Amino acid sequence: MRRAFGESLVRLGELYEELIVLTGDVGNPTYVYKFKDRYPNRLFNLGISEQDIVGVAAGLALTGRVPLVTLFSSFLMRAWEQIRNTISRANLNVKLVGTHAGLTAADDGASHQALEDLALMRVLPNMTVVAPGDPQEVKEAVEAIIEMKGPVYLRIGRDEDVRIFDRDGVFRIGKATTLMDGSDVALFSTGSITAEALEAARCTDTSVRVVHVSTIKPLDKEAVISAAKSCGAVVCVEEHSVIGGLGSAVAELLSLEYPVPVARIGIGDTFGESGTHRELLEKFGLTAEKIRSVIKGVIRRRR
Amino acid sequence: MGSTVETSELRHIIEVQKLKEKIRSIRRLVLETAHNENAHLGSSLSCLEIIATLYFLKMRHTPYEPLWKDRDRFVLSKGHAALALYAVLAEMGYIQREELRTFKKLGSRLQGHPDLRVPGVEAPSGSLGQGLSIGVGMALGIRMNGSRSRVYVLMGDGECDEGQVWEAMMTAAHLKLSNLVLIIDRNGWQLDGRTEEVKKKVPLKAKIESFGWEVYTVNGHDVQKIVEVLDYAEHSEGPVAIIAYTKKGHGVPFIEDTNGGHKIRLNDEQYLAALKELEAYGGGL
Numbered sequence: 117m118r119r120a121f122g123e124s125l126v127r128l129g130e131l132y133e134e135l136i137v138l139t140g141d142v143g144n145p146t147y148v149y150k151f152k153d154r155y156p157n158r159l160f161n162l163g164i165s166e167q168d169i170v171g172v173a174a175g176l177a178l179t180g181r182v183p184l185v186t187l188f189s190s191f192l193m194r195a196w197e198q199i200r201n202t203i204s205r206a207n208l209n210v211k212l213v214g215t216h217a218g219l220t221a222a223d224d225g226a227s228h229q230a231l232e233d234l235a236l237m238r239v240l241p242n243m244t245v246v247a248p249g250d251p252q253e254v255k256e257a258v259e260a261i262i263e264m265k266g267p268v269y270l271r272i273g274r275d276e277d278v279r280i281f282d283r284d285g286v287f288r289i290g291k292a293t294t295l296m297d298g299s300d301v302a303l304f305s306t307g308s309i310t311a312e313a314l315e316a317a318r319c320t321d322t323s324v325r326v327v328h329v330s331t332i333k334p335l336d337k338e339a340v341i342s343a344a345k346s347c348g349a350v351v352c353v354e355e356h357s358v359i360g361g362l363g364s365a366v367a368e369l370l371s372l373e374y375p376v377p378v379a380r381i382g383i384g385d386t387f388g389e390s391g392t393h394r395e396l397l398e399k400f401g402l403t404a405e406k407i408r409s410v411i412k413g414v415i416r417r418r419r
Numbered sequence: 420m421g422s423t424v425e426t427s428e429l430r431h432i433i434e435v436q437k438l439k440e441k442i443r444s445i446r447r448l449v450l451e452t453a454h455n456e457n458a459h460l461g462s463s464l465s466c467l468e469i470i471a472t473l474y475f476l477k478m479r480h481t482p483y484e485p486l487w488k489d490r491d492r493f494v495l496s497k498g499h500a501a502l503a504l505y506a507v508l509a510e511m512g513y514i515q516r517e518e519l520r521t522f523k524k525l526g527s528r529l530q531g532h533p534d535l536r537v538p539g540v541e542a543p544s545g546s547l548g549q550g551l552s553i554g555v556g557m558a559l560g561i562r563m564n565g566s567r568s569r570v571y572v573l574m575g576d577g578e579c580d581e582g583q584v585w586e587a588m589m590t591a592a593h594l595k596l597s598n599l600v601l602i603i604d605r606n607g608w609q610l611d612g613r614t615e616e617v618k619k620k621v622p623l624k625a626k627i628e629s630f631g632w633e634v635y636t637v638n639g640h641d642v643q644k645i646v647e648v649l650d651y652a653e654h655s656e657g658p659v660a661i662i663a664y665t666k667k668g669h670g671v672p673f674i675e676d677t678n679g680g681h682k683i684r685l686n687d688e689q690y691l692a693a694l695k696e697l698e699a700y701g702g703g704l
Contacts, residue, residue: 136563160559160594168552168586175556178542179564183556198583201546202553206535 117272117308118215120251122147124258125184129155132262134182138162140169146186146215170195173210174202182209182262188221189214189230189271196236203267204240211261212237212269217247218307218355219388219396220273226387230271234306235360237269238333245333247271247307248287250280253330256287264289271307273355276393278311280328292336294343298325301411302343305353306332306362309402313353316407324411335365341373349418350378351410355402358382377417379410435643438475441510442642443701445471446670448506450697452519453683454690461680463503465606465639465665466573470495470507472645473571482512485538489566492557494542496550497575497604498532504540505529513539548581550574551601555591558599558658569598569653577609580618585630591658592631600652601632601660604639606667608678627660639663672696 129135129151137159143149152159162169166187173183185192192214203210214233221228237245246268248257254272261268286293292304295314300323305313310328317324327343329336344350350370352363363380370376383400397403401410445467453460470493474480478491495504502522509516514528514537521527528536532545542553554572561568578584591599603623611617620626627634633655637648645663652659666676671693674680685693 157563162590163586163593165583165586165590167549167583168555168590171549171552171583171587172556172559172590174542175553175558176560177556178553179557179560181560181563197546198549198552202543202549206543 117251117254117276118145118147118274120254121213121215121258121272122150124255125151126154128259128262129158132182134180135262136160136176136181136183137186138169138173138183139186140164140166142186142188148186166191166195167198170198171202174206174208177208177210182211184211184213184262186213186215188228189217189233190221190228193230193233193236200240204242207242208267209265210267212267214269214271216274217271218273218309219400220276220393222274222393222396223390225390229388231357231383231388232360233269233271234332234354234356234362235364238360238365242267243333244268244289244331245271246289246331248330249308249310249328250278252281252284253287256284257330260287260289273308276308278308280310280314287330290331290334290336292327292329292331292339294325294327294339296324296326298323299347300324300349300415302327302347302350303353303407303411304329304340304343304350304362304366306330307355309353309355312397312402312404313407315404316411319404320408320411322411322415329362332362332365335369337369337373340366340369344370344374344376348376349414350376351381351407351414352378353381353402353407356382358384377414379414381407381410434476435646438471438642439701441475442468442471443697445506445510446697447694448509448516448519449502450685450690450693452502452506452522454685455520456523457682457684458502458522459499459681460502460671460683460685461608461668461674461678462497462575462604462606463500464669464671464680465667466497466500466604467503467669468640468642469573469602469604469645469663470503472642472649474507474511476646477649478571479568482539485513489568491569491571492541494550494554494557494570494572495533495544496572497547497578498544501529501531501533504533505537508537508539511539547575547578548583551584551587551591554599554601555587555594555596558591558596559594561598562596569600571600571602573602573604575609576603576605576607576614576620576623577617579603579620579623588627588630588632595657597656597658599658600649601658603660603662604665605662606665608667608681610681612678624662632658632660634660634662636662636664639665640669670696
């Protein structure tokens with residue numbers, strides 16, 4: 117994912133001359149150094165100083181540039197208050213990219229695993245929140261967020277080796293994508309964990325509608341409500357805390373518009389730990405098998 | 420040649436004299452507003468001469484085209500002194516003087532802390548310690564745009580407690596931003612008391628110098644001296660910091676150099692006393 121991100125930036129640098137990339141001593145692991153090779157005067161590595169970097173990005177945006185900040189997601193959140201008080205409050209055209217999100221920082225453990233970023237970004241007014249699912253979608257999402265005006269948080273992981281889409285033209289800001297049609301349960305998922313959701317839906321006798329929600333804010337209300345209406349029960353999956361992310365956004369909407377049973381799969385109210393990415397997904401129930409059992413459970417709750 | 424220098428000096432003296440008169444009316448606007456609404460009066464009065472000097476004598480800008488691309492920019496990092504900035508902007512013609520009556524009232528553009536909705540306000544502030552980073556970004560963007568514009572950031576001394584300030588100091592020196600000037604309103608007070616008692620800042624000058632900046636000190640109420648040091652700062656090859664020694668509540672005797680006017684709404688008696696002081700002595704000028 118991060119490789120796809122770095123490569124798209126290089127391509128987009130040509131098209132968007134105002135694009136400036138800022139990073140903080142993570143230029144190599146986030147793959148933005150490819151951008152520096154091509155545009156040496158348009159990448160600034162400002163060292164390990166997330167709060168300053170976010171402020172510098174605000175200043176650049178105020179002079180008409182389009183700054184894109186790339187940091188590890190968990191440490192970008194260190195600058196949440198700077199993001200709130202300058203970028204979000206003044207609706208500045210700054211793009212924030214958090215890498216190594218979810219459990220993908222794996223062996224580095226809880227300090228490096230971002231399980232709260234969607235919640236923290238979603239609560240901010242003016243902020244668009246995006247979590248693409250595979251390299252193709254990353255490519256398109258990066259271009260879309262640079263093209264739009266306004267603050268965006270884009271979340272990607274580390275080395276997820278998944279492929280969800282086998283075509284292009286897959287990403288539009290604010291639009292969810294139905295990947296598989298079904299009528300018993302609506303399964304909403306965001307980020308690369310959608311691959312696991314698809315796998316769960318494929319190998320079950322339940323008719324599951326899989327909806328990939330790559331924009332968490334603004335939520336595609338129409339898609340969520342219509343899937344809930346035709347299926348009558350909902351499961352949400354995300355590589356994030358069960359508090360405040362996609363599951364919360366869906367539950368908030370449906371409780372108001374069309375209440376149906378909702379089950380949320382994510383990391384419980386706890387921190388991660390060191391392990392391989394696969395081991396961690398298993399530990400926290402983010403596997404096709406676990407998703408299938410939750411699907412069965414939510415069907416029983418259907419009126 | 421000699422006569423040219425004299426003429427320019429004479430013009431300078433006249434400009435400084437005119438500015439002092441302007442400051443008198445800005446000060447009146449500040450007092451009126453603080454009579455009408457709660458304000459951070461003490462810190463608005465400690466930096467009033469600095470902001471006024473920048474807008475009236477130093478910066479290239481025009482209220483007729485607030486977003487003119489080659490303008491110099493001012494960032495009020497100590498956002499609680501918003502009233503001083505609004506009063507200068509009103510005197511300058513960016514906003515109507517009457518609008519100051521809406522300061523902090525529901526629905527007003529004149530928020531308790533600066534907001535981009537106000538013409539002439541260049542950056543949002545209110546959370547301390549962030550203005551210098553924003554100024555660094557602006558100075559960098561301006562340099563990349565090939566513009567000669569300069570960026571002035573005004574910070575409080577209490578604000579120096581924030582770690583982000585020192586991150587930004589490193590960044591500015593590293594990028595050799597010679598179009599960036601930081602002014603520190605060194606009034607010696609922060610919310611809970613004397614700055615040196617809350618958290619020691621001295622030796623502030625040496626600290627900033629050690630970060631690779633050129634540092635000057637000035638009497639922050641002496642308009643003539645402020646102009647001189649700002650002129651001098653233009654010749655630097657890197658970022659310049661100016662520590663401006665000031666008095667919190669300058670010009671209003673019952674709050675001067677105390678924390679009594681940190682956040683205050685002047686009652687009738689206090690308002691009249693402050694005005695009287697302004698009439699008699701020009702409010703400390």
